[in-house]
Amino acid sequence: MLLTALAVAVTPTFVQVAAPPPAQAATRLAAPLKNDTYVLSSYYGPRCMPVRGSSTYHLGQDFGAASGTDVRAVAAGKVTRAGAIRGFGQWVVIDHVVDGVKFSSLYAHLIDGDRRVKAGQKVKKGQHIGDVGSTGTSTSPHLHLEIWRGGYGSGKAVDPLRFLRKRGVDLTTRSIRNYPRSVPSSCTYYTAAKVSFRTGPGTGYSKIRTIQANLKLTAEPGAGSGEWRQVTRKGRTGWIHRDYVSPSYTSHGTRYVLPSSLNLRSGPSASNKVRVRLPHDARLTLLRDGYRNGVWQRVRYGSKNGWVSARHIALDRDGAQIVPDRTGKTFAWVDPKTLNMRKGRSASTDRVLKLRRDERVRQLGRVSNGWVKVRHDGRTGYVSAVYLRSRR
Numbered sequence: 001m002l003l004t005a006l007a008v009a010v011t012p013t014f015v016q017v018a019a020p021p022p023a024q025a026a027t028r029l030a031a032p033l034k035n036d037t038y039v040l041s042s043y044y045g046p047r048c049m050p051v052r053g054s055s056t057y058h059l060g061q062d063f064g065a066a067s068g069t070d071v072r073a074v075a076a077g078k079v080t081r082a083g084a085i086r087g088f089g090q091w092v093v094i095d096h097v098v099d100g101v102k103f104s105s106l107y108a109h110l111i112d113g114d115r116r117v118k119a120g121q122k123v124k125k126g127q128h129i130g131d132v133g134s135t136g137t138s139t140s141p142h143l144h145l146e147i148w149r150g151g152y153g154s155g156k157a158v159d160p161l162r163f164l165r166k167r168g169v170d171l172t173t174r175s176i177r178n179y180p181r182s183v184p185s186s187c188t189y190y191t192a193a194k195v196s197f198r199t200g201p202g203t204g205y206s207k208i209r210t211i212q213a214n215l216k217l218t219a220e221p222g223a224g225s226g227e228w229r230q231v232t233r234k235g236r237t238g239w240i241h242r243d244y245v246s247p248s249y250t251s252h253g254t255r256y257v258l259p260s261s262l263n264l265r266s267g268p269s270a271s272n273k274v275r276v277r278l279p280h281d282a283r284l285t286l287l288r289d290g291y292r293n294g295v296w297q298r299v300r301y302g303s304k305n306g307w308v309s310a311r312h313i314a315l316d317r318d319g320a321q322i323v324p325d326r327t328g329k330t331f332a333w334v335d336p337k338t339l340n341m342r343k344g345r346s347a348s349t350d351r352v353l354k355l356r357r358d359e360r361v362r363q364l365g366r367v368s369n370g371w372v373k374v375r376h377d378g379r380t381g382y383v384s385a386v387y388l389r390s391r392r
């Protein structure tokens with residue numbers, strides 16, 4: 001910008017300055033994931049912390065997708081980082097210059113950051129640079145994409161959806177589904193352990209008091225500074241290190257109900273009274289003291305505590321969660337009532353057979369374009385991977 005300004009300033013007035021060329025349409029970028037292989041889950045902007053220690057301002061866009069789905073470079077550029085990093089798990093960062101605009105794209109939670117590309121390598125627009133995984137701070141397979149105008153770290157993280165839409169890629173219309181884009185007015189958290197409540201974002205600030213574990217805090221979405229979170233406890237606002245702030249009671253994690261309904265019981269046995277019938281996808285909080293006989297799990301649902309059958313809850317809610325076991329064999333279970341196994345990787349190819357809910361399939365290859373080759377009952381074909389689950 002500075003150079004341009006100088007060049008204009010020194011142009012002698014008697015020289016006919018050529019009119020600037022008409023505004024060119026921006027160079028079209030590439031989508032990071034193929035059409036119909038993802039759901040738009042968590043958006044750029046202020047949010048409540050989704051997991052303990054995570055950010056409260058989402059600097060990127062999350063795409064829920066099947067583990068193994070191809071991730072592509074949004075533009076040609078040079079890889080500056082590829083490998084492991086705390087938080088993002090396995091990542092790739094690429095520097096680009098497109099239409100004179102310098103920016104970086106960042107792809108996180110990949111299966112293996114330096115399997116497809118290496119730092120220093122040049123990549124083409126649309127090149128396969130990684131595979132969707134769930135490494136780092138993540139609860140289910142998804143791509144976390146950031147776009148940094150001016151370059152990663154030194155520039156500014158902008159909304160990837162807006163940035164790409166301005167350059168010809170509307171990711172909202174290519175998805176399987178878009179979660180509602182809503183920001184709550186207030187977040188509820190819990191202290192994950194006994195912790196100091198301070199007047200400012202750092203250990204150099206004085207201590208207001210000590211707060212015991214598992215006590216309720218409230219916060220505004222986005223309220224934080226670096227590794228510190230601004231929270232309110234009993235009317236007093238102060239700061240706590242992010243590692244001690246958890247969105248779930250006792251911080252033992254969140255699980256989701258797999259079947260279409262599940263009984264929440266008053267005790268760890270099928271003869272205990274049903275407190276409430278939990279719907280499919282109901283969000284449960286695991287309680288510290290609760291895992292009985294490897295079968296029953298103590299959970300909280302809204303304001304109710306109780307017990308559920310542990311095999312009917314899972315870490316993941318969305319997309320397929322196909323994860324190979326240690327022997328290399330990979331099994332997955334059909335989630336919807338029925339699912340067509342087809343001859344090819346497309347819904348327009350012939351049906352081989354109709355699978356039913358909870359039937360088990362063996363995965364025979366990597367997920368590609370949202371489809372995966374499977375075997376069931378001696379027959380081989382392809383299914384859309386988002387309809388498979390990693391557990392029965």
Ligand SMILES: [Zn+2]
Pocket residue numbers: 042058060061062143144145
């Ligand atoms: Zn994210």
